[in-house]
Amino acid sequence: MKIRLAAPVIALAMWTGLAHADAVSDALNAAQEAYAKGELGQTAAQVTTAARAVQALQQERLARALPQPTEGWTMTQGENGAGAMGLFGGAVGTIADATYSHDDGRSFTLTLTADSPVVASMAGILGNPQMMAMMGKVVKVGATEMLDQDGSLSALVANRVLVQAQGSSVEDMATILSAMDFDVLARFDQ
Secondary structure, eight states, rough: OOOEEEOHHHHHHHHHHHHHHHHHHHHHHHHHHHHHOHHHHHHHHHHHHHHHHHHHHHHHHHTTTTTOOOOEEEEOOHHHHHHHHHHTTTTOOEEEEEEEETSSSOOOEEEEEESOHHHHHHHHHHHHHHHHHHHSEEEEETTTTEETTTTTEEEEEEETEEEEESSSSSHHHHHHTTTTHHHHHTTTTT
């Protein structure tokens, strides 16, 4: 089992997490100061800065909920989740994704999407076992029921995190997904 992250990337991620924590406090303090002076434009700008820093922290924490690869598999975390989140000001929610590759060439992508309008639209299906059964086959991964639609697995966790895996056999994806702590995923940003 290997994870492809170079030491500099890990160090940068740790530093970025600390920088975001400071960025939130700094922006909120600056917003309070601007508000006290009656500078509403500056107050709004600082509140937006704080919100973006919080969203970045949420994305980092969601990425940590991705399961570690099992024997014979490697994991490469995606980078587009943070970019999409920032581009749309968080309107698409918080996204973390990874590609899992096996030594023999098999691979699949796992995407976690939290607090998104997409998640809300899927709640009617993935939050209802009867609807899931009508839409496809229901597969148990640990204690979590997932919808299998033509080899793509989907589940809704805590009515806020959409889990989607696609690109390999259901068995391959279920093996990796069974290593995910769905309870931790449910409260990834707490």
